[in-house]
Amino acid sequence: MKTDFHFSNLLGTVYCKGNLVFTPDGTSLLSPVGNRVTVFDLVNNKAYTLPYAHRKNISRIALTPRGNLLLSIDEDGHAILANFSRRLAIYHFSFKASVTALSFDPTGKYFAVGLGRRIEIWHTPSTPGSNEDGEVEFAPFVKYHTHTGHHDDVQSVEWSSDSRFFLSASKDLTARIWSLRQEETFIPTTLAAHRDSVRGAWFSADQESIYTVSQDGALCHWKYMTRHGEEEDESNENSLRWRVVNRHYFMQNHAKTICATFHAGSGLLVVGFSHGIFGLYELPDFNVLHTLSISQNSIDFVSVNQSGEWLAFGASKLGQLLVWEWQSESYILKQQGHFDATNAITYTPDSQQIISTADDGKIKVWDVQTGFCTVTFTEHSGAVTACEFAKRGRILFTASLDGSVRAWDMIRYRNFRTFTxxxxxxxxxxxxxxxxxxxxxxxxxxxxxxxxxxxTGQLLDQLSGHEGPVSSLAFAPNGSSLISGSWDHTVRIWNIFDRTQISEALTLQADVLVVAVRPDSKQIAVATLDGELTFWSLSEAIQEAGVSGRRDVSGGRLVTDRRTAASSAGNKAFTSIAYSVDGTCLLAGGNSKYLCLYAISTLTLLKKFTVSVNLSLSGTQEFLNSKLLTEAGPTALLDTTGEASDLEERLDSTLPGATRGDAASRRTQPTVRVTAVSFATTGRSFCAASTEGLLVYSLDTTLTFDPFDLDIDVTPATTIATLERKDYLVALVMAFRLNDRSLIRRVYESVPHSDISLLAKDIPSIYLSRLLSFVAAELESSAHLEFNLLWLQSLLSIHGLWFKDHSGALVAELRASQRAVNRVTNELNRIAEGNVYAVDFVLQQAKLQNMKTNGVSTDGIPGLRDEDEVIITT
Incomplete structure (x- = not known):
């Protein structure tokens, strides 16, 4: 089995905190999910997570106007500059302070950063091809200016359309106007008219007006004029200043304004409030276009795309992300992750979807290809602790703390049976x-x-024998036995289909946490509380081997630990294990930041995966910083809500000391852990449920399911028999699966030319690169010119977009195809030119023959040689 699994995608989390950013074309949305950034393609309905990660949760992200550079900054001010199209981190930098605002200017040459009470302007690092001379260079961050004047944290920075000026809004109840470069007649101006902190300030499209919004729900409209509203006049230059011409109020029943954004082109103002309602207003007339409630909690951030048609909302309390088209009043995207700890996961039999269950009582179905949640079941009234698919059909079973076991029809998406x-x-x-x-x-x-x-749904039997809570159950794949693990230090093997129902007990040294059965039904793996992994023979009920996983799983030190990670015993046990599809490896995870992959035959650790490096989670550091320890305890556990300036921030409605429940508002710091692991039925990927979401690791660059990975009857004989039945598509895929070139050529040349386009349309994408390479090779060597060109034309015309998206990985195949086509073109040109000369010669000979027959003299005909005369006379 291959072990080079790498991070592929992050599911289960769509928004945590920070700002949302649309791409310049408005078709994709960037959302910070913990210490990573997820991109939602709203047109193609796909989502992917950028491979690099920060050391802490991301607080601000920004994209250049060209859309080529992405700047993301975490809570400590550490920034990563990345090439957005290539998904590569280019440069790391630290601003050495918490960043509260971030914005690129419209030209993309500068960006403004709000660092507490000051604003810094930096040069944007150049990228290849961005210079006018076409030179390739890269310069690190260079500071241009530092602006000070605010007395409290800056909350937003917005640029004018010509990049000459920018506006800053602060908690000190004011907004300020700054100039990028020194202007002769410009003086930095303070706009003070609000009674609460200013959430945002924006220029109008003509830059003649300024709009400011404060937290108490007030909107001020500013104009540059005299005290009495006179027009601008050079004689009254001393009396001209920015003055409030209109003041409006949102009137939302004392709800606070949490976020706001303004689209200058259409004059659209979008405001999100603390009670989950957002409003759309048309400026400068302040016409209310729409109000809608989208959440029971406050809306943390709102963003609008460049055309002003789509609005994006993020609510971190419940992990909600919505994209709304306000003109048609319809949702473009509506996603929500689990807001409680995930307990169990499982793949569907076709590996196309992942089922996740959590303490919030919800069951979510995640599409592996798109990364979106497609279905959510809410029938359970308590935490859902386990889920498993039936081997036949699309039937899902779930167990819950509400005292019920439910069966779900995954075709009609309904609960058809409840067991109590x-x-x-x-x-x-x-x-x-x-x-x-x-x-x-x-x-x-x-x-x-x-x-x-x-x-029937009836209770058939109750098996007694354990003397402690039953922690894990598993059926042998052949259906012969039921294996149960308990906290009473035993694993029991039950023959429930026999009349006697005798159970055999396997005694261990500690509490049994989880059991798993190998796919061939010959071996049982047991994980116990002392960190041991033991392997037992199912038929003989004897121990075959054992692995001490205490040292492998231990890692990371909790904030409350008084001991080092090496000597701490709290995280040295596996709580979830899973066999690979072929049964050669075992994947194990626990209350630590590591996933361990063991080889069954040699009992060695093959690979160790680090689940998270996010320092915002407890348990990711090997050594704690002594500077963060105080007499009252670690600073991460100190309750500082009473020191906030706003009443809403001082209020705390959470349960003291609660470690489970709402992850966004509990007082204790979240701890990194792996609650469940599951292998895909293809064996090409696996998923781990962690504190940050569902982490998908894959052997492939894209998760593409090949149904023939599950079929062992793919042989040359069956391939030829399939070809004789004229099932060309299946035969071609089977031939590629066997990788026999002569067999592939036999099937390939047997396809009727009229069916080429149909087969090219239905070929699985996992075989497109190999088929393209094979067609290119056939063009070089085969005599079937038109047949091969028809194949190439069909592949490129039908799957052109797929080849474009994967052009980086298909460079060799595309170059081989281009080289083969160029060779064929040159040969056809050479043959065509030779044929033209030959035809001209034959026509000339016929003309001379007619002239000779009619007695016309050929003397004086240009280009006629003596040998031509001989040919004509003979």
Whole structure:
């Protein structure tokens, strides 16, 4: 099995905190998710996460007007400059302070950074091809100016359309006008008319007006005029100044203004309030266009695309992200992640979707290709602790702390069966019979295992024998046995289909946390509280091997730890394990920042994956900084809400000391951990549920499912038999799967030329590069010129966009195709030119023959040689 898995995508989290940014073309939206940035392609309905990561949660992001450079800054002021199109980090820099505002000027040559009470202007690093001379150079960050004058934190910086001036809004109740360069008649101006902190300030399209919005819901319209409203006159130059001509109020029942943005081209002002309502207003007349409630909590940020048609809203309390088209009043994007800890995950049988369950009682279905959540089930009233698919059909089973086990039809997306126990219990583990006829669940309240019939929904039996809570259940893939693990230090093997229902107990040295069965039903893997991984023979019930994973899983020091990471015992155990599809490897994760991949045959650690390097999470550092320790404890755990200046920020409605529940508002610092792992049925990828979301690791650059990875009957004989049935598409894919060139050529040349376009349209994308390379090679060597050109034309015309998106990985194939076409073109030109000369010669000979026959003299005909005379006479 290959082990070079790499990070592919981040699912389960769509927005955490910070600002949202549209690309210049307005078709994609950038959202900060923890210490990473996720890009949502709103036109192609896809989402991907940039591969690089910050050391802490991202607070501000900005994109240049050209859309080629992305600047992201975390909570500590550490910045990463990245090439957005290539998804590569170019330069790292630290502003050495927390950044509260970030904005590029319209020309893209400068950007403004709000650092507390001061504003700094920096040169934008040049990129290849950006210079007028075409020179390739790269310069690091160079500071241009520093502006001071505000008495409190700067909250926003907005530029004028000509990049000469910029506006800053601050918590000191004022907005200020600054100039980029020194102007002769310009003096920095302070706009003071608000009674609360100013959330934003913007220029109008003609730069004759300024609009400012404050937190208390007031809008001020400023103009450059005299005290009595006279027109601008050089004689009254001393009396001209920016004055308030209109003052408006949003009137939202004492709700605070949290965010606002202004689109100068259309005069559209969008304001988000603390009670989850946003409003659209047309300026300067202050006409209310629309108000809509999109959340029960405050809207943290709002953004508008360049055309002014799409509005993006982010609410960090529930992790919501919405894109709304205000003219048609329809949603372009509506996504929400889990706002509680994720407990279990599983792949669908076709590996196209991932199911996640969490403490918020929701079950979400995530599409692996697009990265979006497609379905959300909310029927459970308690935390959902386990989920598993039936081996046959698209039936999902979930267990919950609300005392129910539910069966879901994943075709019609409905709950068609609910299983309950005679008494009120909280189910924590689940197992499904491979035939899909029996479902079993274990509880943390009772020490029994409950068995139901899927067809009737009736309780069939209760298995007694454990003396502690049942922590894990698993059926053998062949359906012969049920394996249960408990906190009573035992693993029991049940033959539930026998009349005697005898169980055999396997005794271990510590509490059993999780069990897993190898796909061939010959081995059981057990993870215990002491950090040991033990492997048992299922048929003989004896221990085969064991691995001490304490040193492998341990890593990272919690904020509250008084010991080092090496000597701490709190995180030295695996809480989730999963076998690979071929059964050669075991993936394990626990309450630490590491994922461990073990080889079963040699019992060695093959690879260690670091789940997160985010220092905003507890448990990611190996050594704690002693400067952060005070007499009252670590600074990360100190409650500083009472020191805030605003009443809303001082109020704290969370439960003291609560470690579970709402991750956005709990007092304790979130801890990095892995709660569940799952392999895809293809074996090409796996998913891990962590504190930051669902991390997908893959062997492929793109997650493309190949159905023939699941079929073992792909042989040359079956391929030829499929070809004889004239099932050309399946035969061609099977030939590529076997990678036999002679067999591929036989199938390839058997395809009728009339069916080429149909086969090219339906060929799986995973085989497009190999087919293109094969066609290019055939053009070089084969005599079937038109046949090969038809194949090449069909591939490029049908899958042109796919080849364009993956041009970087298909350089060799595309160059080979171009080289083959150029060779064919040159040969055809040479043959055509030779044929032209030959035809001209034959026509000339026929003309001379006619002249000789009619007795016309050929003397004086230019270019006629003696040998031509001989040819004519003979």
């Amino acid at each position: 126990a005679p008494t009120r219990l909280s189910f924590s583990s689940l197992a499904i019979d491979p035939s899909g006829e029996v479902v079993c669940a274990g509880s943390i309240d009772s020490f029994e295992i409950y068995i139901w019939s899927v067809q």
